[in-house]
């Protein structure tokens with residue numbers, strides 16, 4: 001992982017805070033442990049209060065018999081905390097006469113706690129260094145004989161060296177745990193950062209590729225369903241849509257140029273022929289003129305289709321809604337096709353209920369739907385074939401029109417794409433490939449359904465389902481709006 005960008009920013013901001021927290025927590029912990037040990041030592045000293053101990057000494061004589069020395073010896077010999085504490089017995093002149101460590105202590109020793117105790121202080125404690133350099137915490141208890149004369153003192157001492165070395169050992173453990181924690185945090189953090197940085201990098205690289213024209217570039221699968229996952233999905237979706245748009249643009253250019261070339265060649269060819277023959281061959285001139293007119297009207301139809309397509313793509317296709325009889329429009333279209341079907345040697349069977357199919361719809365768009373579907377049925381059915389147009393009204397609010405043919409059919413692999421713009425099964429057959437896309441859009445705008453089923457080599461069936469608005473439902477709606 002490179003130490004740049006987000007990784008660097010994360011490291012600098014998180015690592016510094018983590019280090020600061022770990023150090024502060026460690027120091028606080030150490031100080032508390034240290035003060036705990038000190039307070040334990042303090043409590044151990046406190047457990048030897050003057051009152052408790054004086055009971056030991058009262059048993060032994062008085063000033064005359066120097067009972068304190070004997071009592072002191074006995075006390076030191078039976079002292080239970082020898083392991084953790086040292087005891088000195090100090091005579092009335094301030095000399096250390098006995099030590100629990102067994103070593104003789106010679107000369108004057110500075111004992112501020114002893115001085116304080118002599119002044120009558122009950123809890124005389126002191127922390128400092130012995131002449132040997134050892135750091136101790138000490139407490140002195142002073143004793144008087146029953147006649148009031150000063151008998152001596154007992155000094156209890158706890159070495160702080162042990163506590164300090166214990167604190168050092170704990171500091172090392174805390175430091176090791178702290179470093180391990182820091183390493184763990186950095187490791188898990190770097191894994192997390194990596195899980196963000198890598199996909200973001202891949203998003204950037206893919207976006208660059210897309211911008212460079214590689215519309216097939218996609219971001220690799222991202223396993224989490226989070227914001228980054230959403231971003232990856234959005235970029236992939238955007239690339240897919242751009243790719244579709246690009247394909248559409250290419251299809252559009254190739255289809256339009258191909259479709260325009262055929263009629264234009266015919267018009268140009270016949271125009272030149274007409275120019276050459278002048279008025280010498282009126283029969284030929286007539287033929288040429290009719291070809292030119294036919295091809296021009298084909299061009300016109302194509303331009304109209306393309307305009308529809310452009311309106312459809314930009315969402316500008318507007319409906320001129322009125323109350324119409326859909327079956328009357330179907331009648332008209334089928335009638336107009338009779339001549340063409342007869343010319344192509346096709347049988348047309350037309351069976352519709354003899355009642356109106358009232359709907360609020362755009363009459364010319366409805367005709368366009370039927371024309372596009374019937375045009376395909378005629379175009380893709382060979383001589384001798386049959387076209388069946390059926391309509392039924394299963395309930396007063398629904399009209400179902402089916403137009404089937406016994407034509408070439410559509411291969412199963414092409415069927416799912418057939419409603420797509422510019423999609424053609426066979427690009428050599430004339431046609432813009434947008435007829436069914438326009439049908440689909442018009443039916444959707446009328447809240448209807450458009451399905452196409454086909455068996456390759458056997459024929460195709462188109463089913464159009466449209467909502468009807470019978471007179472009573474219109475009256476009901478009018479009543480409701482009047483009531484409002």
Ligand code: ADP
Nearest residue numbers: 376377380409424425431432433434435436460
């Ligand atoms: P076109 O103007 O090319 O006919 P359409 O959008 O109307 O465009 O149809 C798209 C494609 O669907 C056609 O090119 C054709 O291959 C196929 N198709 C549509 N209707 C039929 C049909 N009745 N029989 C066989 N193929 C059909």
